[in-house]
Amino acid sequence: MDTHVPEERPSISGHLPSYRLGDRLRVNCSSGPAMPAPHLTWFINGEEVGPHLIRAYQLSVSEYLKSSVLQLVSEVRHNFFRDGIMKLKCTSAIGEKYWQSTETLIGQLGDPRRGTPSQLAGRAGQRYADQQMEVRHNFFRDGIMKLKCTSAIGEKYWQSTETLIGQLGDPRRGTPSQLAGRAGQRYADQQMEVTLQFTA
Known part of the structure; x- marks a missing residue:
C-alpha cells in the first residue's frame, strides 16, 4: 500500500495557559493529511494516557488522505502536575515509516506556592533550560x-x-x-x- 506521510508535526490546540485542580481539560491533537491516517498517542508528564480519557476521530481531507484527531478530556488532577507544571505530549506515527511529536507546558493555578501565571511561564522555560546540555x-x-x-x-x-x-x-x-x-x-x-x- 502506498504511504503519504504528513508534512508537519502534530498540532496541539484547545488548551489554556494554566488550570486549577478540578478544572475541565479538553485538548486536541491533530495530524496533517496522510495515507493511511496516523496513529496518535497522548502523554502527560511522560506517561501514556489511558483510553478512558481519549476520543479518536478521522477527517477525510481528500479521496485518499485523512487527518487523525485525538481529544483528551479529563478533570484536572493533582498528579497531572510536577512542580506546578503539566507537560502534554502528542505523538503521531504511521508504522515504522513516520514518527513525530509535539509538546506543550501548562501551569497550575490556585496554589499560592506556585506563584503567578507569569512566574509559572518563567519556571516552565527554566525547566527547559535546566535540562539542556552544558555548553563545552x-x-x-x-x-x-x-x-x-x-x-x-x-x-x-x-x-x-x-x-x-x-x-x-x-x-x-x-x-x-x-x-x-x-x-x-x-x-x-x-x-x-x-x-x-x-x-x-
Whole structure:
C-alpha cells in the first residue's frame, strides 16, 4: 500500500495557559493529511494516557488522505502536575515509516506556592533550560558552534537544517555583533544545499 506521510508535526490546540485542580481539560491533537491516517498517542508528564480519557476521530481531507484527531478530556488532577507544571505530549506515527511529536507546558493555578501565571511561564522555560546540555569548549570552532539536525524516513525522505551560534565571554572572540557578522559570513562562504529526496 502506498504511504503519504504528513508534512508537519502534530498540532496541539484547545488548551489554556494554566488550570486549577478540578478544572475541565479538553485538548486536541491533530495530524496533517496522510495515507493511511496516523496513529496518535497522548502523554502527560511522560506517561501514556489511558483510553478512558481519549476520543479518536478521522477527517477525510481528500479521496485518499485523512487527518487523525485525538481529544483528551479529563478533570484536572493533582498528579497531572510536577512542580506546578503539566507537560502534554502528542505523538503521531504511521508504522515504522513516520514518527513525530509535539509538546506543550501548562501551569497550575490556585496554589499560592506556585506563584503567578507569569512566574509559572518563567519556571516552565527554566525547566527547559535546566535540562539542556552544558555548553563545552569543544562545541566551538573559531568562536562559532554549528548545530545541524537531519530528518529521514528510510530512503524515501531526507532533509536537514543548520544554524550557527556565537561564543560569548571570551574577549578574543569579539563583540556579539562581530560574532553575528562572522556567523553570517560563514553562511555566505559555506552555504549548505538543503536536499529533499523522494522515491516512488
